[in-house]
Amino acid sequence: MGKKDKMTESSTEITRKLSAAVEKMPAFPKSVQRVLELTNDINCSPKELVMVIEKDPVLTMKLLRILNSAYYSFSKQITSVNQSVVYLGLNTVKNLALSFAAMGTLPQHNAAGFDVQHYLLHSLTTASLARSLCQKYSQDDTDPADCYIAGLLHDFGKVVFAQFLAAEFREALALSAARTISLHLAEQQIIGTDHTVVGGMLVEKWQFPRQLTDNIRNHHSEISPGNTVQSCLFVANQISKQMALGDSGNPVVEALPAVLSEQFGNNLQDVIARLGDISLLVSEAQVFSQIARAG
Secondary structure (H helix, E strand, O other), rough: HHHHHHHHHHHHHHHHHHHHHHHOOOOOOOOHHHHHHOOOOOOOOOHHHHHHHHOOOOHHHHHHHHHHHOOOOOOOOOHHHHHHHHHHHHHHHHHHHHHHHHHHHOOOOOOOOOOHHHHHHHHHHHOOOOHHHHHHHHHOOHHHHHHHHHHHOOOOOHHHHHHHHEEEEHHHHHHHHHOOOOOOOOOOOOHOOOOOHHHHHHHOOOOOHHHHHHHHOOOOOOOOOOOOHHHHHHHHHHHHHHHHOOOOOOOOOOOOOHHHHHHOOOHHHHHHHHHHHOHHHHHHHHHHHHHHHHO
């Protein structure tokens, strides 16, 4: 068997292992899948959304818990899903439902020693930062909610690795830390592929739009300045790491590529300065993290 045949065989085996791992990941609740479908329809009525959420008692409970938390500080208690849509709007309710569903798939423990709580905070802050960057810098009609979802789900491949390729992922984490190299490069060395590939497979299983799948698969690839979601996700990810907002297991903060400097600024520090006070955004992520992970 020649070298090319061995490489093909190795690639096939890696794909098989990844597919098996993704199949073991929990599916999103049907109610959340339906929320996604409805909010992607411009003719969706708030009443339809309320009906879907009300049929899911866990989702209803978490929504009301968020609304009645100190973070929102509404003057009166919110007691119904209908009130939550009125107060927050369809997109925010969709983001909350997705956050709860995604967090519900996270394991309490894993053999790789990957800190899921820190990972969760990184994902939520990256999501909120990506949404803010889109609101501030977008030059097209990209929905900031799409940037939020990309930020929330961009690193979910690491969760798959932590649970189902734990020994290899632990080794990749150690290599990344020891050599101060990006985690996806360490994963490629140890596992033969990286979290963007398995993350894309997972999001595809969860039946998200193809564009989101592509952005997750490519978030460590060459940046396309015409792709607002990819650009905002890249910048948000670096800011989250630079400011130590959670921990994704990746010690490397990448510089702002020249192709993004015209849109966002000369460097990452410029972007951070222009965003101003992000304490509310961090508080949002912390509250969502606590409530999403609550029983």
